[in-house]
Amino acid sequence: MAVERTLSIIKPDATRRNLTGKINACLEDAGLGIVAQKRIRLTRERAEGFYAVHKERPFFNDLCDFMSSGPVVVQVLEGEDAIAKNRRVMGATNPEEADEGTIRKQFAENIEANSVHGSDSRENAAFEIAYFFDDSEIVG
């Protein structure tokens, strides 16, 4: 296994409920380092660009509305096997199917408002990190 970086987003349902610190604790307790982080409000256009791979999916419009409905915290996580590790800590997309102890099991409201995003591959992680961060903003 190698040290990897992955893009994480704390979604508007979680920032609205002041869960940033609790979610960050889950990530750090799992051994993921937060090497960049900022709280921003996505425009609809920026959300559409981020989720462009999903533009043919039936939930795309609602998802972009949701992701631009309030603040998000975008962050770069770093650690051994970080991409897969973060996906395990997050839990399944649908919180009803998520394992006990995962972020989505503990905090998600529903399959859309599911508290966190995490890159699902090295290729997507590279695209998604560059979508929000310059190299100079990432301090490992």
Ligand code: ADP
């Ligand atoms: P994940 O975030 O687990 O990688 P996907 O990439 O498949 O899941 O979907 C991206 C996001 O779109 C999900 O996190 C969720 O917010 C939303 N989403 C996925 N599937 C649905 C669905 N069936 N209905 C509503 N929203 C969905």
Ligand code: MG
């Ligand atoms: Mg995904």
